[in-house]
Amino acid sequence: xFLINRREMLALAAWxxxxxxxxADAPMHAQERELYEAAKREGEITWYSGQYNxxxxxAAGRAFNARYPGVRCNVVRSTSQVAFQRLxxxxxxxxxxxxxxxxxxxxxxxxxxxxxxxxxxxxxNADGLLPILxxxxxxxxxxxxxxxxxxxxxxxxxxxxxxxxRSWADILDPKWRNKLAVGHPGFSxxxxxxxxxxxxxxxxxxxxxxxxxKPQVGRSSIDPVTMxxxxxxxxxxxxxxxxxxxxxxxxxxxxxxxxxxxxxxxxSPSAILANAPHPNAAKLFMEFQTGxxxxxxxxxxxxxxxxxxxxxxxxxxxxxxTTMLAPSLEEAExxxxxxxxxxRDIFGI
Amino acid sequence: xxxxxDTATLAGSQRxxxxxxxxxxxxxxxxxxxxxxVLVALPLxxxxxxxxxxQDTGVFTIQNYLTAYGRQRYLDAVRNSLLLGTLxxxxxxxxxxxxxxxxxxxxxxxxxxxxxIVLAAFIMPPYLGAIGWVLLAxxxxxxxxxxxxxxxxATDPLVNVYxxxxxxxxxxLHSFPLVFIFVKSALDLISSEMEDAANILGGGTWVTMRxxxxxxxxxxxxGGFILxxxxxxxxxxxxxxxxxxxxxxxVTTQLWQFFEDPVRVEVASAFAMPLLLVTIGLIAVQKLLxxxxxxxxxxxxxxxxxxxxxxxxxxxxxxxxxxxxLLSVVKPLMVLLQASFAKAWGRGFSFDNLTLRxxxxxxxxHDMAPQAVWNTVWFSxxxxxxxxxxxxxxxxxxxxxxxxxxxxxxxxAMAPFVIPGIVMxxxxxxxxxxxxxxxxxxxxxxxxxxxxRFLPIAYASSQAAIRAVHPEMEEAARxxxxxxxxxxxxxxxPLLKTSLLGGWLVVFIVxxxxxxxxxxxxxxxxxxxxxLLYDLTEQGNFEVVSAFGGILLVITxxxxxxxxxxxxxxxxxxxx
Numbered sequence: 001x002f003l004i005n006r007r008e009m010l011a012l013a014a015w016x017x018x019x020x021x022x023x024a025d026a027p028m029h030a031q032e033r034e035l036y037e038a039a040k041r042e043g044e045i046t047w048y049s050g051q052y053n054x055x056x057x058x059a060a061g062r063a064f065n066a067r068y069p070g071v072r073c074n075v076v077r078s079t080s081q082v083a084f085q086r087l088x089x090x091x092x093x094x095x096x097x098x099x100x101x102x103x104x105x106x107x108x109x110x111x112x113x114x115x116x117x118x119x120x121x122x123x124x125n126a127d128g129l130l131p132i133l134x135x136x137x138x139x140x141x142x143x144x145x146x147x148x149x150x151x152x153x154x155x156x157x158x159x160x161x162x163x164x165x166r167s168w169a170d171i172l173d174p175k176w177r178n179k180l181a182v183g184h185p186g187f188s189x190x191x192x193x194x195x196x197x198x199x200x201x202x203x204x205x206x207x208x209x210x211x212x213x214k215p216q217v218g219r220s221s222i223d224p225v226t227m228x229x230x231x232x233x234x235x236x237x238x239x240x241x242x243x244x245x246x247x248x249x250x251x252x253x254x255x256x257x258x259x260x261x262x263x264x265x266x267x268s269p270s271a272i273l274a275n276a277p278h279p280n281a282a283k284l285f286m287e288f289q290t291g292x293x294x295x296x297x298x299x300x301x302x303x304x305x306x307x308x309x310x311x312x313x314x315x316x317x318x319x320x321x322t323t324m325l326a327p328s329l330e331e332a333e334x335x336x337x338x339x340x341x342x343x344r345d346i347f348g349i
Numbered sequence: 350x351x352x353x354x355d356t357a358t359l360a361g362s363q364r365x366x367x368x369x370x371x372x373x374x375x376x377x378x379x380x381x382x383x384x385x386x387v388l389v390a391l392p393l394x395x396x397x398x399x400x401x402x403x404q405d406t407g408v409f410t411i412q413n414y415l416t417a418y419g420r421q422r423y424l425d426a427v428r429n430s431l432l433l434g435t436l437x438x439x440x441x442x443x444x445x446x447x448x449x450x451x452x453x454x455x456x457x458x459x460x461x462x463x464x465x466i467v468l469a470a471f472i473m474p475p476y477l478g479a480i481g482w483v484l485l486a487x488x489x490x491x492x493x494x495x496x497x498x499x500x501x502x503a504t505d506p507l508v509n510v511y512x513x514x515x516x517x518x519x520x521x522l523h524s525f526p527l528v529f530i531f532v533k534s535a536l537d538l539i540s541s542e543m544e545d546a547a548n549i550l551g552g553g554t555w556v557t558m559r560x561x562x563x564x565x566x567x568x569x570x571x572g573g574f575i576l577x578x579x580x581x582x583x584x585x586x587x588x589x590x591x592x593x594x595x596x597x598x599x600v601t602t603q604l605w606q607f608f609e610d611p612v613r614v615e616v617a618s619a620f621a622m623p624l625l626l627v628t629i630g631l632i633a634v635q636k637l638l639x640x641x642x643x644x645x646x647x648x649x650x651x652x653x654x655x656x657x658x659x660x661x662x663x664x665x666x667x668x669x670x671x672x673x674x675l676l677s678v679v680k681p682l683m684v685l686l687q688a689s690f691a692k693a694w695g696r697g698f699s700f701d702n703l704t705l706r707x708x709x710x711x712x713x714x715h716d717m718a719p720q721a722v723w724n725t726v727w728f729s730x731x732x733x734x735x736x737x738x739x740x741x742x743x744x745x746x747x748x749x750x751x752x753x754x755x756x757x758x759x760x761x762a763m764a765p766f767v768i769p770g771i772v773m774x775x776x777x778x779x780x781x782x783x784x785x786x787x788x789x790x791x792x793x794x795x796x797x798x799x800x801x802r803f804l805p806i807a808y809a810s811s812q813a814a815i816r817a818v819h820p821e822m823e824e825a826a827r828x829x830x831x832x833x834x835x836x837x838x839x840x841x842x843p844l845l846k847t848s849l850l851g852g853w854l855v856v857f858i859v860x861x862x863x864x865x866x867x868x869x870x871x872x873x874x875x876x877x878x879x880x881l882l883y884d885l886t887e888q889g890n891f892e893v894v895s896a897f898g899g900i901l902l903v904i905t906x907x908x909x910x911x912x913x914x915x916x917x918x919x920x921x922x923x924x925x
Contacts, residue, residue: 046873054888061716075716076873078884081609088610090872093782093789097873111610184593186606187887216511216594222889229695229889230490243889251693251702344422344606349596 031124032287038280040070045281047073048087049102050080050189051146051268053222053243056298063297064288071281079220080104080189081340087273091117096275099282100289102145104266105189107333109142112271118142119272121283125291130319133267133306142271145289147304149241149316149324150194150221150264152257158234167260169202171237172209180215181224181233184349185340188220192336194238194264196327199339201261207339207346217347228254238264245302245315256316262323377834378752381742385761388739388801392776393625393768399779400618404611413619417607423620426603431627433517433588433599434578440521441577442570444673445528450558451666453536456656459667466674471526472905473678474862475519476586476883477898480891481681482519483590484688486510490695492684511595519591520581522677527580528573535569536562541655554657575631582624583769585865586879590886600624601771601865608869614779621772628767689895707896717881722900725861725878728792732799733807733856737849739800740807741815745837748815759808766805773802774866782870790872798866803856810852814845847916854912858905 028036039045049057054077061075078086080103090097103109112118118141126134126143133144152171154164159179165171171180185192199206216233218224222243224236229252236244241256241263248254270289272282288294295310302313312318327335403410417423451457452464485491488506497507509515539562547557563570585601592599600620607617659666688694692704711718740762746752747759765773777798782789788797818841826836842849864879871880878901885894 048873054885054890054893055710058710058714058716062714073716074873076876077717079887082884085609085612086873088612089608089778089782089869090789092612092614093778093787094784095782095787095789095872097790186609217596218887219589219593220887220889223887225889226891227490229693230484230487231695232487232490247693247889252695347596348422348425349593349598349602 026292029124032284032291035280035284035287036068036071039068039278039284042071042278042281044072044074045099045278045285046076046097047100047102047285048076048078048083048098049100050078050083051102051104051148051266051270052077052298052303053240053246053301055246056242056301056303059297059301060289060294063293064285067288067293068284071284073285079187080108081185081187081192084108084189096273096277098273099276099278100270100272100285102268102270102289103189104146104148104268105192105332105336106266106268106329107331107336108189109137109269109271110329110333112273113137113139113141117274119274119276119279119282121272121286123283123287123290125287128292128309129290129306130308136267136269142269143286143290144267144306145270145286145294146266146268147306147319148190148266148268149304149319149322150190150238150266151241152259153225153228153236153239153244153254154257155228155231155234156253156255158231161255164255164257165235165259166257168198169261170259171235172202172206172213174213176235177213179233180210180213180235180237181227182210182215182217182237183221183223184217184219185336185343189268189336190221190240190264190266191238192340193266193327193332194221195339195343196332196335197264197325199335200327201325207343211346217349225254228252241316242302242304242313245313248315249302258317258322262325265324265326267324267326377742378746381739381746382758384739385743385758388797388804389761389764392773392780392801395780396618396772396776397622399615400622402615404613404615413613413615414622416613416616417620422598423603426598426600427623429513429597430582430600433513433520433597434581436514436517437520437524437581438574438577440518441525441528442574444521444677445525445573446532446563446570447666448525448670448673449529449532449536450562451663451670453533454539454558454562454657455659455663455666457659457663457666457670459670462674463670466670466678467526467529468909470523470673470677472858472862472902472909473523473681474586474864474879474898474901475523475584476590476864476879476886477685477901478523478677478681479519479587479590480886480894480898481685482510482515482522484684484694484891485680486515510591513595513597516587516591516595516597520584520587521577522673522681524577524580525673525677527576528570531569531573531576532566535566537654539565539654544657554659558657572635575635579628579631579767579769582627583771583865585771585868586883589883604771604775605868614775617775618779621769621775624769624772628769632767685895685898688892689899691892694892694895707892708900710893711897711900717876718897720874721876721878721881722904724792724875725901726904728796728799728875728877729857729860732796732803732860733853735796735800736804736807736856737811737853740804740811740852741842741845741849744808744811744815745841748812749820759812762808763805765802770802770863770865771869774798774869777801777866778869789870790875792875795867795870795875795877798870799860799863802863802866803859806859807852807856810848810855811845814848814852815841818844851912851916854908854916857908861905861908862901 052060057075057077061073064073084103087098087101120140122140123143129144136142136144152165183191185195215237216227221238221240224239225243225247227233228236229247244254244256272286276282292307292310295305295307299305299310299313305312400413401409448463452460485493486508488494488509493508494506497503510519543561544557547561552560582600588599588602592602604617604620607613607620687698689707690704691702696702743758743762747755777794781794788794823836823840826840862879864883867877867880871877882894882897885897
């Protein structure tokens with residue numbers, strides 16, 4: 001049901017291009033225009049991002065450049081934990097390089113806010129986000145900029161739809177021994193959040209039981225998609241909907257499974273660093289992220305739209321019909337490092 | 350610093366011939382010493398110091414060592430690294446020694462081909478080889494296993510890259526050229542007379558090779574072994590790409606974990622320190638071996654060298670070279686190339702699966718890729734230039750014995766050779782990333798780190814080249830009134846041009862693929878191709894990764910081509 005044929009793809013692509021052009025040309029509101037003028041004097045903005053995958057992050061950067069000529073977006077894409085590591089290295093060295101920081105591990109923002117390392121700013125466009133995303137932080141130190149859905153995927157030529165697991169609990173069944181692939185919470189923020197959620201939901205020995213099934217461990221949440229494409233492992237655990245749909249659109253035999261317990265939702269913010277070298281460009285970028293421009297650009301590559309006025313991507317189940325599971329940001333700040341350490345002791349890596 | 354200038358001045362006042370040292374050139378020597386201190390000594394010293402410091406306060410503590418070595422997982426990483434280094438080095442020796450013997454001593458056909466393969470295996474970055482082997486030897490999807498299953502009907506894989514031996518093997522496939530170069534150049538020096546003596550006493554070809562020829566080059570074999578051991582324990586890319594799925598933690602991936610928030614440079618330094626002890630131990634061993642190697646070339650030189658006639662066995666040896674070629678270069682390159690032009694590499698080769706989109710994405714749509722290509726080129730070129738100039742001047746002082754303690758300069762210039770690259774990078778981070786210089790994220794930090802890391806390569810080639818230039822030629826110029834620098838510029842340097850260019854090119858090539866040091870030092874705008882390539886490997890898009898690897902190889906190949914044109918076909922493998 002999630003595989004779409006070539007003609008639909010082409011029609012969709014044509015429509016999407018037209019739509020995102022329209023968004024790129026949409027008139028700027030007053031605050032945006034003011035920021036744009038100030039940002040032009042700064043010339044660029046550096047974006048550390050672990051939220052969107054490489055293709056989508058690059059597309060977002062290009063869309064920003066197209067909408068705001070004269071301000072260039074430097075896209076520094078990696079997994080979220082690695083992006084945070086870079087930020088920590090910057091801080092340790094006393095060097096300010098990052099303007100806007102985007103991570104799938106919401107706990108990062110609680111920490112950064114507590115350490116007074118964020119700038120308070122509310123983009124006007126935030127009022128137009130999906131209702132659940134409108135207020136990420138009552139003090140406005142960070143704003144929602146990403147909604148990622150993490151679920152299970154399978155290679156349909158290796159495991160049929162009938163045999164595939166149906167729930168998160170199913171993947172612990174010994175019959176999936178040597179069949180699973182999963183990312184690493186030490187690299188991927190989303191995998192950290194996912195592991196935490198699973199541990200809360202399925203019990204404290206979740207990681208040990210997962211390990212008993214000998215999953216192939218990658219780094220990002222996208223690595224299992226590669227493993228499914230290749231036929232190395234038939235089941236991808238905690239893959240993002242968008243990377244799986246993107247791979248499927250390229251001709252790989254993949255299908256999404258919406259686990260019966262619900263999907264793990266990474267509702268993730270972005271924030272401006274207090275020492276951002278380009279503060280106005282950073283604010284402009286926050287307007288861009290919360291505005292229709294970003295959603296229009298990334299939905300073409302199967303990412304969820306975070307605004308009601310931009311339709312969701314083709315092939316994914318509407319958010320209103322899914323159960324979304326997620327730990328709170330405070331739980332994530334405390335729990336993710338802990339679950340990461342536990343993971344390393346159990347998996348040895 | 351000042352002590353050595355004082356002694357030089359003192360010596361100058363006693364001996365008129367050294368009066369020349371009072372020329373402004375003395376300032377240059379001092380600058381040189383300062384440069385070596387900045388590039389080599391300070392980072393290591395700083396690392397040593399902070400390994401005993403408490404974070405933020407700087408109070409003396411040994412807690413960092415307790416933290417770094419207080420957990421089983423961390424100790425396992427050390428053990429894994431030592432084992433991995435040993436195994437990779439051993440496999441390299443097994444691969445390379447028969448090839449070196451065949452090329453140097455026998456009438457095996459296809460020597461040109463073998464040379465080309467060794468060169469190709471050398472210039473292929475190890476992490477690209479690792480990606481190639483993931484595509485080849487994944488237990489379920491690897492091409493080798495797919496073919497094996499369809500031929501035999503077996504259910505178990507023939508090979509599995511995600512194992513300890515698999516990883517060691519992949520590393521060895523890109524390290525063996527070092528053993529080859531060492532052993533071949535040693536073999537070239539042995540005269541046939543020694544083998545003749547063995548033959549006369551009744552030894553056949555094999556016995557002679559085993560009992561006479563190989564023992565004579567034993568020190569070079571061990572030298573190559575040690576070098577590969579050191580390279581392997583400092584490798585980051587392959588353990589990250591193969592080791593994480595194989596669930597093998599090594600020192601480099603563990604060091605990376607110490608850089609997670611909060612960044613614990615102190616603990617990382619403490620963790621890396623014992624690696625330096627290992628290397629110091631190895632230098633001691635190597636010193637002994639170098640002494641013996643001198644012995645070999647002295648007795649061996651001047652004799653006649655004939656090729657050993659192998660008869661049908663030469664085809665067996667040639668077969669071995671072809672096998673190594675297939676495993677190290679041909680197969681990985683084929684799968685990478687296929688993937689780089691594929692829409693979905695899992696679908697294999699077919700015409701409707703072909704596309705240029707991956708290259709197009711990187712060259713025209715990717716924000717960072719063109720920047721990374723440019724960074725790689727100019728960082729490598731600048732660091733190669735710094736390394737060569739510095740190496741030339743140091744080598745000149747050492748070879749001509751212009752000042753006392755010249756050997757200490759030489760030692761400093763060679764030291765990075767035996768310091769694992771990742772240790773060097775952490776030293777650079779500790780010393781220069783933060784205040785007062787705050788170089789983190791700047792191009793300068795990476796250029797300096799590269800220059801320092803590859804200084805020994807430039808130094809070795811400069812030293813050999815200067816030795817070959819008799820001082821008389823310079824002296825003639827100086828008698829005619831030229832100063833020393835002028836004489837170097839007008840006489841010595843032109844004579845050395847070719848070897849210097851050769852050294853420059855080798856440094857350029859190894860710098861352009863460097864990952865282990867770069868990964869800790871790059872900032873958002875200073876990412877190199879190798880780092881971006883590593884970042885792209887977890888993006889679920891091996892097609893784009895392969896295409897980027899293809900671009901990197903094209904650049905390297907162009908440089909190698911220029912090198913061959915200007916310096917001679919064997920410039921990379923020559924060992925003076």
